[in-house]
Every structure is written in C-alpha cells, then in structure tokens.
Amino acid sequence: MKVLVIGNGGREHALARALSLDPDVTEVHAAPGNPGTATVATLHDVDPLDGEEVAALAGSLGVDLVVVGPEAPLVAGVADVVIARGIPVFGPTGAAARLEGSKAFAKEVMAAAGVPTAAAHVCTTPAEVAAALDELGAPYVVKDDGLAAGKGVVVTDSRDEALAHAAGCERVVVEEFLDGPEVSLFALCSHREADGTTVYPLQPAQDFKRIGDGDAGPNTGGMGAYTPLPWAPDTLVVDVLRDVLQPTVDEMARRGTPFTGLLYAGLALTSRGVRVIEFNARFGDPETQPLLALLDSPLSPLLLGAATGTLADVPPPVFKPGAAVGVVLASAGYPASSSSGDVITGVDDAEALDDVHVVQAGTALAPSGELVTAGGRVLAVVATGGSVAEARATAYDGVARVAFPGAQHRTDIAAGV
Numbered sequence: 001m002k003v004l005v006i007g008n009g010g011r012e013h014a015l016a017r018a019l020s021l022d023p024d025v026t027e028v029h030a031a032p033g034n035p036g037t038a039t040v041a042t043l044h045d046v047d048p049l050d051g052e053e054v055a056a057l058a059g060s061l062g063v064d065l066v067v068v069g070p071e072a073p074l075v076a077g078v079a080d081v082v083i084a085r086g087i088p089v090f091g092p093t094g095a096a097a098r099l100e101g102s103k104a105f106a107k108e109v110m111a112a113a114g115v116p117t118a119a120a121h122v123c124t125t126p127a128e129v130a131a132a133l134d135e136l137g138a139p140y141v142v143k144d145d146g147l148a149a150g151k152g153v154v155v156t157d158s159r160d161e162a163l164a165h166a167a168g169c170e171r172v173v174v175e176e177f178l179d180g181p182e183v184s185l186f187a188l189c190s191h192r193e194a195d196g197t198t199v200y201p202l203q204p205a206q207d208f209k210r211i212g213d214g215d216a217g218p219n220t221g222g223m224g225a226y227t228p229l230p231w232a233p234d235t236l237v238v239d240v241l242r243d244v245l246q247p248t249v250d251e252m253a254r255r256g257t258p259f260t261g262l263l264y265a266g267l268a269l270t271s272r273g274v275r276v277i278e279f280n281a282r283f284g285d286p287e288t289q290p291l292l293a294l295l296d297s298p299l300s301p302l303l304l305g306a307a308t309g310t311l312a313d314v315p316p317p318v319f320k321p322g323a324a325v326g327v328v329l330a331s332a333g334y335p336a337s338s339s340s341g342d343v344i345t346g347v348d349d350a351e352a353l354d355d356v357h358v359v360q361a362g363t364a365l366a367p368s369g370e371l372v373t374a375g376g377r378v379l380a381v382v383a384t385g386g387s388v389a390e391a392r393a394t395a396y397d398g399v400a401r402v403a404f405p406g407a408q409h410r411t412d413i414a415a416g417v
C-alpha cells in the first residue's frame with residue numbers, strides 16, 4: 001500500500017522510516033518532510049495546515065492512507081477534509097483533536113468520564129487566576145488553554161511568575177501540582193459504529209521535557225526518551241487502559257465525536273495513584289522515535305486499522321525485547337529561540353554504529369548540499385540494546401559522533417534506569 005505522512009519533524013521521519021521498513025508498504029510519501037525523511041520517502045511541497053492541499057496531494061498520489069503527524073493540522077481539521085474525499089486518515093477529526101487543542105475541553109471530558117486528573121480551574125481574568133493560585137497553592141501550575149508547542153506550561157514556586165505567564169495568555173488552566181514520575185502511554189484507537197471502539201496501548205515510554213540535566217531550566221518539546229520503563233508497576237498499562245484510555249474514548253464516542261488515531265496520555269504516577277497531566281491527539285515527539293525502533297509488528301496494518309475502524313481485526317502491537325533510547329540534539333538558543341544554518345557533521349558516522357539510527361527534525365540542506373540546522377530540536381540519536389543501560393550507552397556513543405556549533409543535549413537521558 002501507499003502512504004502519505006504529513007509533517008516535517010522527527011516524529012514524521014520516524015513514522016516514514018518505520019513505514020519504509022514495512023513489507024506491506026510499497027511507497028512512502030511525505031509532505032513537507034525534511035532531509036532525513038527524504039532518505040526514506042518521496043517529499044512533496046505542501047502546507048500541512050491546508051486540508052485542501054493535503055487532500056489534493058493524497059488524491060493525486062492515489063495513497064491508501066494519510067498519516068497526520070503534528071497536532072496543528074489535526075486541530076485545524078485537516079483530517080476532516082481528507083476523510084471527506086474518501087481517503088482513510090490516521091489521526092482524529094478536528095472535533096476529536098480538541099482533546100489536545102483545548103486543555104479546558106480535555107478537563108471537561110475527563111470530569112465527565114471519571115478520569116483521574118489534577119484539580120483545576122479555567123481562568124480568563126487576573127483575579128480568577130490569583131484566586132485559583134491561592135486555593136491550589138505552590139508549586140503553581142499555569143497552562144495556556146491552546147496549543148503552544150510544549151511551551152505553554154509554567155511550573156513555578158513564584159506566584160509572580162505564575163501570574164505573569166497567565167497574563168500572556170487569553171485563557172489558562174490553573175491546576176494542582178502533581179508529584180511523581182511522568183509516563184507517556186500511547187494508544188492506537190479505532191471506532192466504527194457497528195463495532196464500537198478498539199484501544200491498543202503501546203508500551204510505556206518516558207520523555208525528558210526540561211532543557212537541562214537533572215530537569216533544570218525551562219520546558220521544551222522533549223529532549224530525549226526511552227522505552228520500556230523497567231521500574232513501572234506491572235499493572236500500569238492495564239490500569240491506565242481501564243481508568244483513563246477506555247473511559248475517555250467512550251466519552252468522546254458518546255458525544256458524537258469519536259476519537260480515532262493516537263491518544264497520548266501524559267501521566268503522573270503520584271502517591272495517590274495515576275493522574276492525567278495532559279492528552280495529546282498524536283504520536284509524541286521524541287517518544288515515538290524509541291518506540292518505533294522497538295516495534296516488532298508492521299506499522300501500516302495498525303495505522304490503517306485505526307483509520308478505517310477495523311483495528312480489532314489486526315493483532316495488537318508487539319514490541320521486541322530489550323530497550324531503546326533517543327537523545328535529542330538541539331540548536332543554540334533553544335528553547336527560547338533556535339539557530340539555523342549551523343553545519344551538522346557526523347550523522348553517517350553515528351549511523352555506522354551497530355543499533356544506531358539518526359532521526360532528523362530541524363534540519364535542512366544548504367545550497368552547498370551540506371546538512372544544516374533549521375529549528376530548535378535538530379535531530380535525535382536513537383539506539384536499541386538488550387537493556388535501557390545498554391541502549392543508553394550506545395545512543396551516547398552516537399551522540400559523541402554528531403556535531404554542530406552550539407549543539408545542546410542532556411547527558412542524563414535514561415540515566416540510572
């Protein structure tokens with residue numbers, strides 16, 4: 001089958017790569033993609049936010065499936081336009097993507113479905129924010145209601161900083177601080193009127209959101225990830241399926257806006273049990289990079305099954321034994337800004353190592369043909385191994401071979417696991 005992947009980040013490179021390795025897939029197309037994606041797919045120049053353009057490209061290529069990677073096109077309803085042309089889409093409709101697009105909406109769905117999450121207040125005025133901060137106490141958690149590329153959340157002990165962040169947003173969610181390790185659990189979701197919903201969780205992963213070692217500094221889109229989590233409780237996946245994923249997709253179906261595609265539950269394992277930190281409506285980045293490196297099942301039947309409501313007919317995903325670790329290299333200035341045009345060396349050297357591949361995100365080809373930086377998160381070095389420690393050591397061997405001016409990476413991804 002032929003697949004078109006929409007987006008230009010690391011997640012989309014990883015998806016296109018996994019599809020290119022899938023024996024059922026004859027052609028992989030990507031739009032707009034990046035130089036890494038170009039090594040595994042044919043690139044097309046399309047605005048991912050323009051549903052008509054995406055649908056026209058999918059139609060002219062005759063693809064059997066469109067995979068929409070990032071949240072912005074999903075929230076903008078790109079999937080709806082493509083579905084209306086009769087082409088299957090992996091990714092929710094705009095109405096279902098509100099689970100990510102509005103944190104207030106996600107809270108409303110969780111309340112209706114009885115899903116455990118932080119206590120929260122939706123605020124639109126400084127007075128409401130101040131009252132909510134005082135009621136919930138420090139550390140303060142203030143979230144921009146809308147999409148903010150991983151940077152809309154401030155967690156701080158400073159009441160002034162919390163108020164200042166809220167003042168810069170139209171509508172915020174002020175919420176209770178959740179303590180405890182964070183886990184990302186992804187689930188493939190399908191819905192068909194006749195059969196109801198099918199939810200297939202993947203194995204848990206962990207993302208490192210802060211820029212600095214030891215979780216210092218501001219939040220980013222994610223600086224590295226690994227899977228599986230040997231320390232997580234054995235019942236985690238079963239518990240989250242029962243308490244979080246299934247009730248959420250059931251509530252979305254009940255509302256007439258069934259969720260299909262990938263439901264990403266960002267969880268805190270608190271002393272009082274699992275709590276949802278956030279939902280996303282798409283594969284997480286960078287967790288997808290190590291997860292797909294370990295996925296043993298072919299990817300295309302799972303994505304097509306979710307897109308067409310037939311996931312129940314496809315065997316649940318199976319992962320290889322061992323572990324995978326991905327370490328992100330970010331450009332100078334990230335996350336406050338980013339630096340473009342810095343020449344990247346050593347990608348081939350890193351990939352010459354056994355069990356290592358490089359997933360590109362913010363990269364471009366200069367007119368000279370050199371690979372250069374073109375964004376905040378530039379690439380991820382991904383390695384597999386028999387254990388998290390082994391995969392981690394190999395990933396950092398790869399990181400040591402890649403260089404560009406001002407490159408930043410964390411040295412503690414998956415450390416001590």
Ligand code: AMP
Nearest residue numbers: 118141153175176177178209266277278
């Ligand atoms: P979000 O965009 O909602 O995932 O938030 C980004 C990051 O902020 C999360 O991964 C957490 O590290 C942190 N965070 C968000 N909400 C909370 C909370 N209620 N308590 C503690 N940390 C939080």
Ligand code: GLY
Nearest residue numbers: 207222284285286
């Ligand atoms: N890894 C965080 C995200 O994809 O939102």
